[in-house]
Amino acid sequence: xxxxxxxxxxxxxxxxxxxxxxxxxxxxxxxxxxxxxxxxxxxxxxxxxxxxxxxxxxxxxxxxxxxxxxxxxxxxxxxxxxxxxxxxxxxxxxxxxxxxxxxxxxxxxxxxxxxxxxxxxxxxxxxxxxxxxxxxxxxxxxxxxxxxxxxxxxxxxxxxxxxxxxxxxxxxxxxxxxxxxxxxxxxxxxxxxxxxxxxxxxxxxxxxxxxxxxxxxxxxxxxxxxxxxxxxxxxxxxxxxxxxxxxxxxxxxxxxxxxxxxxxxxxxxxxxxxxxxxxxxxxxxxxxxxxxxxxxxxxxxxxxxxxxxxxxxxxxxxxxxxxxxxxxxxxxxxxxxxxxxxxxxxxxxxxxxxxxxxxxxxxxxxxxxxxxxxxxxxxxxxxxxxxxxxxxxxxxxxxxxxxxxxxxxxxxxxxxxxxxxxxxxxxxxxxxxxxxxx
Numbered sequence: 001x002x003x004x005x006x007x008x009x010x011x012x013x014x015x016x017x018x019x020x021x022x023x024x025x026x027x028x029x030x031x032x033x034x035x036x037x038x039x040x041x042x043x044x045x046x047x048x049x050x051x052x053x054x055x056x057x058x059x060x061x062x063x064x065x066x067x068x069x070x071x072x073x074x075x076x077x078x079x080x081x082x083x084x085x086x087x088x089x090x091x092x093x094x095x096x097x098x099x100x101x102x103x104x105x106x107x108x109x110x111x112x113x114x115x116x117x118x119x120x121x122x123x124x125x126x127x128x129x130x131x132x133x134x135x136x137x138x139x140x141x142x143x144x145x146x147x148x149x150x151x152x153x154x155x156x157x158x159x160x161x162x163x164x165x166x167x168x169x170x171x172x173x174x175x176x177x178x179x180x181x182x183x184x185x186x187x188x189x190x191x192x193x194x195x196x197x198x199x200x201x202x203x204x205x206x207x208x209x210x211x212x213x214x215x216x217x218x219x220x221x222x223x224x225x226x227x228x229x230x231x232x233x234x235x236x237x238x239x240x241x242x243x244x245x246x247x248x249x250x251x252x253x254x255x256x257x258x259x260x261x262x263x264x265x266x267x268x269x270x271x272x273x274x275x276x277x278x279x280x281x282x283x284x285x286x287x288x289x290x291x292x293x294x295x296x297x298x299x300x301x302x303x304x305x306x307x308x309x310x311x312x313x314x315x316x317x318x319x320x321x322x323x324x325x326x327x328x329x330x331x332x333x334x335x336x337x338x339x340x341x342x343x344x345x346x347x348x349x350x351x352x353x354x355x356x357x358x359x360x361x362x363x364x365x366x367x368x369x370x371x372x373x374x375x376x377x378x379x380x381x382x383x384x385x386x387x388x389x390x391x392x393x394x395x396x397x398x399x400x401x402x403x404x405x406x407x408x409x410x411x412x413x414x415x416x417x418x419x420x421x422x423x424x425x426x427x428x429x430x431x432x433x434x435x436x437x438x
Contacts, residue, residue, distance in 0.1 A: 058088030059330045062115035064105060066098035074350035078343050082334055089330050109133040109320070116331045118318040122156050122390040125164035125316060135319040136162040140332055145339065148360040150382060152312035156390040165316030167355035168338060169347050171280045172388070173215055173310025174381040177296040181274035182206065185298040189250070189308065192275070192301050196254035199274045205267060207275040209251045211409065212260035213401045214311070215277050220244040221386035222300060222309030232393040232430060234423040236401075245408055245415040247303055259406065277310060280353060280378045287374060297377035300384050312385035314355060341368030348375045357383055396429040 067075060072095075079091050094115065096104050102124055108114040114133065128134040141163060146154060153167035177185060181199050186192035196206030210216070220227060225240030236244070251257055254275075258264060265282065267273035269289040278286075280297070287295045300307040317338060323331040337343055341361050344354035348370045354361060358379045361368035370376050388394075404422040407413040413421070 057086055057330060060090045060092055061117065061331055061334055062092040062094070063117045063119065064094050064096055064101065064115045065119040066096055066101045067119070071350045071352065074346050074352070077346055078338055081343075082337050086330070086333075089334075106131070106133060112322070114320045114322070116320050116323045117335070118320070119168060119315060120318060122153070122165060122167065122314045122316045123394075124390075125157055125318065126159045126391050128318065129159055129162055129164040132321060134164055135321040135324050136164070137166055137319065138163045141166070145336075148356050149339075150312060150314070150355050150357060150385070152382070152385045152387040153314040153355055155387040156312075156314065157316060159391065165318045166335065166339065167314035168317045169344075169352040170312055170314045170355050170382055171353060172312035172382050172385050173218060173277050174280050174297045174378055174385075175275060175277050175300065175308070175310070176268065176282075176286060177298050178268065178271065178274050178290055179294050179296050180271070180290070185296065186275075186301050187299075189247075189301050189303040193250075193253045196275060200255055203272055205255055205273050207251075207254040208256055208258060208264040208267060208273055209254070209275075209277055210258050210260065210264055211248050211251065211405060213398055213405060214260075216248055216405070217401065218310040218312075218386035218388075219247055219303075219308050222384075223247060223303060223306040227397065228389060228391075228393065232391060234397075234426050237419045237423040241419050242415050243304070245405075245419070247308070248405070249408070257409075259409070260402075280382070283374050283378065284351070292374065295374065297374060297381050299381055307384060309384060309386045310381075311388035312382050313388050313390075344368065345370055348372055351375075353378050353382065393426075393430065396426045400425045400429075 063075075065075065075093070079093070083089060083091075092115075101118075101120060105114060105118055105120070106128075109128075109131070118134070125134065129136070137157075138161075149167055150170050152172075153170045157163055157165050157167060181204055182195050184195065186195050192207065199206030217227065220236060220241065223240055223243050225238070225244055226235040229235045264273060264276040265278060268276055268278075268286060271290050283295070283297070300309050317335055319331065319335065339356065341356060341363075344356045344361065345368050347354050349372075353375055354370070356368075358376070361370065361379070370379075389397075400422040404413075404418040407421075408415050408418045
């Protein structure tokens with residue numbers, strides 16, 4: 001079911017009236033002068049956005065999204081700011097429930113009626129690109145913009161030599177700490193073990209870590225390993241894979257462990273747990289339960305030659321291939337504006353974690369300022385996160401590696417055998433996939 005944001009229609013209509021009136025005073029002909037890339041480009045150090053010469057610019061940018069009510073005002077604010085600079089550009093913004101968004105977009109794309117931009121999970125990028133339903137950003141993005149984005153989130157947007165989308169905001173697994181139980185952030189794995197053991201008193205538990213693949217798989221990249229090769233085949237069956245499994249076994253020294261359940265979250269909410277690895281999306285509930293002043297999100301502790309780590313995911317902005325032919329200038333320019341420090345700072349005000357790196361936000365001065373300390377901490381932690389591959393092959397990796405991990409923890413297989421069996425199983429599944437057409 002689709003519905004136009006009522007607030008979008010009202011705000012944009014009102015803004016169009018005001019800006020048109022102002023523009024006519026300054027330009028009686030009614031023509032709006034804007035900028036385009038017809039002269040040599042000077043690049044902004046903050047965003048990599050080009051500084052061009054003036055020409056006429058007008059058109060309509062259509063956007064489909066499934067953002068909730070508390071997030072929509074952030075998008076409206078960016079639209080309003082863009083229209084202040086480009087009053088000739090109109091917006092058509094449509095909300096579609098997340099459960100219907102992908103199917104609705106695919107059907108619209110088949111009918112040649114897809115919106116200019118789609119805001120959707122990074123995991124959709126590969127499948128949409130294979131169907132030619134989203135464009136490749138490779139020819140549009142600058143190296144500066146690429147280097148400004150969270151590296152793990154951006155890497156997940158690479159597929160088949162293409163950049164299928166760009167991360168708009170990020171989320172992922174981080175290490176939460178209750179400062180009342182463990183006052184100091186552990187800088188190393190040894191400190192984590194020591195601090196957790198010291199906090200194990202009575203009903204209070206120093207640390208409880210979920211060793212299911214989704215919450216532990218990021219450590220593989222943290223220690224220098226790799227989950228899969230660019231062609232989708234397994235890359236984890238090596239010495240770094242064994243080091244990863246050793247790390248997961250060493251977590252038992254900190255205290256009890258669990259596998260794919262909510263025990264850690266419930267204990268943390270009850271103010272009885274010092275450390276856990278959980279999704280950044282939980283921070284609101286955790287802060288409310290134990291007090292924001294008692295909650296911390298720490299950088300990943302050092303482990304041997306690497307660090308612990310957690311998977312980073314994102315919601316991406318996708319470009320309709322037709323936009324490259326019809327209105328590339330205005331649509332791409334709006335995407336650039338969404339990735340500016342000022343726009344990304346606004347996302348933080350809506351409770352979302354900016355996709356720009358903390359260093360690029362801080363270098364922008366007041367425009368990139370974020371007042372929410374927890375979001376700043378999550379940005380720092382996720383900057384050291386691991387790529388969660390947004391690829392169809394992950395449908396095989398997750399179950400096979402979950403089985404492998406449990407077999408090791410239950411003493412049913414050696415680490416080397418478990419990794420070998422998982423790799424062989426994944427390769428067998430991949431061999432059954434149809435060969436892509438040339």
